[in-house]
Amino acid sequence: MIISARRALILSTPIWIIGAATGAQAQAAADDERAIIVTAQREAMLAQEAATSSRLGITALETPASVATLTGDELRARGDVQYVEAVTRAPGVTASSTPGDGNTALSIRGFGGHGSVMQLVNGVRMLPAAGTITFPFDTWNVERIEVLNGPASVLYGQGALGGVINVIPKTPNLARWEGDTLASYGSFDTFQLAAGLGGPITRSLGLRVDGSYRQSDGYVDRGDSNSLALSGALEFRPNDDLSVVLRHDFGDNEPMRYWGTPVVNGNTLDPSIRRENYNVGDAVIDWRDHRTQFSVDARLAEGLRVNSTSYRLSTLRRWENLESYSYNPATQTVARADNFGIVHDLVQWGNQTSLTLETPLSGQTRNTLVVGADLNWIDLDYSHSFATDPQNDVVPATGFDPGTFLDTVGLAPRYRTATRVIAFFAEDRLEITPRLSLVGGLRYEENRVGRWNYVYNPAGTQIIGETPALAGGTEAYKNFDHFTWRAGVVYEVTPELSLYGQYVTGVDPVGTLTTFTTSGAQFAFTNPTGNMVEAGVKGLLPRGLGQATLAVFRIVKNDLTVQRVTNGPLEQIGQQSSTGAEASLSLNLPFGLGLDANAMLIDAKYDDFASGAVDFTGNTPPGVPQASANASLRWDATQQLQLRSNLRWVGKRYTNNANDRRIPSFIVVDLAASYALTDNLAVDLRANNVFDTNYALSAYGSNQWLLAPPRNYSVAVRAAF
Template structure:
């Protein structure tokens, strides 16, 4: 829209007519500040499909004479209500038995937008009303009720403001669908909330924290969302690039064995098995392949222990990648990106119906990516990704999604740089310490379904399955001793192949009910997982040591051995079965006070199929959270939660130790600074115990579960729209993460990779009108403080301050973008390994430019 103060939705009613069709439109401007500032006691709400406090609504006639006059006519039967997501909002379809409905005029009161349909009767087959909660962004609920004997009322409640509407009536053949059997016609309504989801930096709802679609302000735990628009504006192609927008998250999310690590609230996820990545709520326990961003709708980061809903996980938090789902209207998005270091990336996003009734929808995302990289490798980075999704609406109450993802990826195998003295080896950032043809190849395939059945307006069941198959091959030069006095790095040739199979089944029931004046949202479910990790072979050639002068390297001096003659290291194949049972209740005592209480039991059986050993671990994981809202736009929250992770440490008899466990508490405040700008400020304290620690320096392989680590800090996140066309996402974190008990590491040592201070700001502005309409600019900075490189704190990685910028132009269906990353070419270390001085410190990328051109229709 040209005006930055008018946000419109559209209600489209298709009316059958014998005469030539007529169209009429109602353009409604944004709600006035007077309406938006009403006290909550004057704002209408919808409960059980009825309007409460309706004194502000236009009252439908109830006098006996008028009712007699109305009921003397034949009432149009409304026999069905359908909700269909669209690219811009929501489509509501009313199925009627005739074509004599008069076009209704939209009316508003408080946050309500409502329509009165005269001479109509609600005749749904299984209910006397229709109610859908949170059907679209910006929409709290949609209700269709019988207002009196001859009026049907459609009520739409906005979350932050009254939805806006444009009403059009016309030829039904162009927009309505007709059932040949029942000869019914559909009245189509398209609804959009007060913001366009595709251009906003604020996501009001998130499902990761509760596994239900809950408003973030009503969630008693820190959760930050990186929406799709941020990914587009920053031209993000890696998940860790997006995570720089989230407080308390630093480092790199790299491939298996590449040694770089990610930290969340100070806890490092150095093991590939502990990387806390979910995809649509599914956990993959062995991440052998990269996480693609092409089909991501948004990224949700839940802070703190989260085992109550997801089982084993490190206590810092989890990352849920929410993927794009099929749309009811045809949608096509084609994009080409190209930039520095030979980077090129075409991608497509296609969606729409596959049948004339709109009951079968599809979405297809695909991308190809190639890059030479800024490091001095001959191996090119190359990736192909495709992800189709098909949704079948079996009935008004039942739908099923089938999905598939396939990734084929090749990157250089990069071990980074070693420590040198009290810092990191100071060499040019393109310097590599392996060989130029070192490579890491991975392939990942996953397939599954998600079935949802709505028993009625209050109860539903969900069942989902996902199978994942991953394969990884590494051919590399491995560093094992670095002589800092001579600058000589001793290396060995190695080759490895791994395979992982992962089966996950999730079933849960969600129900809403009341006990007196107290409202409940109950969640109960079972998670089953079985995963097999197969070390196909690991071979390291010890016959020849490959020295490299790190200050004056010469590559290609040695030939790779015939690995057929190299003996294989002992196998460590494992099969793990996991069973989780959970129960959660979201209890609303009033509009101001709510509580969430949950508990989960997990049983994990770990079998080493090669050694013939097994271990069973179990854990209870509770959570208790409280939200108090003194006013509608401010929430005070507090929570306590626990998590667990099976321990890989072994005692003197070779038995695995008790699982690592963690307890965390958090309290803070969430606030709508404006209707489109949201902030979260929190304090947290997390204690992790049963950390494996060596019995003594003389026996480093024998451990006891007595170690403890603690992380405390403050985090601030802000996202949304500062003013019309001016978006912002910003974060700050102070984190103090330390060892509090250990046999070998001094108490008080900082945890590796975790800075005391970090912050980031990214903002964009787009010119709304005039000759430069559609032209936009973006500017951002990121700061990460000093970090220790290992648990022993033998060296430190310096801080860095990056500046990024963008210029873009949007006009009609076209978008052009140009992003400038690391604008001042700062030399920095982006990620640390945390386990060894010999490798694992990853140089950050230099100044680079990425351009894009895209069309959407």
């Protein structure tokens, strides 16, 4: 089925392009919203509803929090085809991803990984297994990405002290049929074929389907990859009071089987091994995700609405790799270790339902109240082949035989877990005056995790039972419960300018909730808690010139696990913090010029943290840059020609708690030009990393850098109708 779907997509895309390009000439691109190159002023997203930051149905200007929106059209115009490169255009968001976490881990405001930065798809919370999430990975079907910076546990539960990312896919257009296609080819024999179509089947029933296939030989040896992303949605909307949506998303992703390049003393890259891949020749990384979602939004009466979303997520992931490398420049050799075979077989069921009540008050003010519940069931079967005689060898730094994966134990189920999450939440917005409002929220959540180890027969070939794997094998369950809240105030100086402040609490898990296991003293640990104080200003610039935001904040995370002396007891008494500022600016300038820019500056550090006899107090947590910035300059030279330049800067990041190993800062520049052959057909030319900078996207451990692509080029043909 997967092969036939890929072939159908590949064969049909050129036909789509030809069909979309035919027809009469349309009017000027600035006046036609279906034009292939949109040269009109960019929409002011602050004036739009930001669903990720609140269920109250308020705009970003009315929300006492930092929320940014990246539209899918802008991401595709920049050439950001992968999820992580797209979302790191938002203020304060940087990559910390590796193949071990699904290539999706991020850092926000000094806190990183899937335990501190939560990820949603269409508002649905995805719970990681062993710190891993593998969907989404492609931006083709994205309508927009919303980023909420700062603790969001009061909205979505544990695991969001740094922030929340919500990827919102395209939905059916019940007004008219519309479609788009893309075919691209570039360096490293990289190509992409994509198509999408949506519109009304009847006056009340709409359809949307999207598909994207990518393949590449990669920029390191044996760096081939391929992915297929498919999505479809049906919406039934008989009137403005009722909307019913059924959608399904599928992803099959085989990324590069590349775990990084070893560096000298953990700090310096040897360019001579820039293109080497030290994994075994038959390595496997394969992730398949299915997501089904059914949503109902209905107005029950004047001022009373109900929203209910049910969903099922299934994930099957497989790794077979030799992952760790140490480079000796004196002997020009690389020592390899850590052969890991792992399988995640995970299913998540859930429902989130809320009721919204709007009550008019005196004059033009009103009160809006949301109450609801959030339920999740997650079942995981975890398989591995961690060998008792691990695969260790030493190979020449270049010109070596990669060898094959050694598995003496066998990849088989080792344990299963069952996670149950139940939460009740409420939000309220009280308009004291037409300009002054109070926004508050609270959430109570209970997590229950059970874990059982599989027991095999003496031959190790058949499961004959299972034993509890928590609390030293005497109890199968561990319960966590927590209460979080926030209180904020917004003052509208003018309808286009707001001042705000908030205090919010949050919770992160101990490790990963769905794969929690421990014994002895750790079993009594609770989830680390935190809080944030934030103040800011955001507003629309006059005469449609653009928008700007500024936020200052301080986040404190308590209850870190600390070991004061070697082999001493573990205590939950540690603390880390982050103090900083974020700013963004979007300008629509004369002569067809436009600028989008943002920057983040923070002081992230351990306030109290030790491991063994080593005190790391005052050091910066690994993977966290103290500064980052993005800038995109566009020039609509004519209605047919658009030029773009994109800049990304990320400050230095440490790769260990001691801060004696680090990834240097980097600046990377991309250039692009788009030319509209007709109002519905365009050609894009791109040059990425134009200065051929050697830089690392992230690190795997403290000794390996996952390097970004060198300078590369691509050409694409796009069609829309």
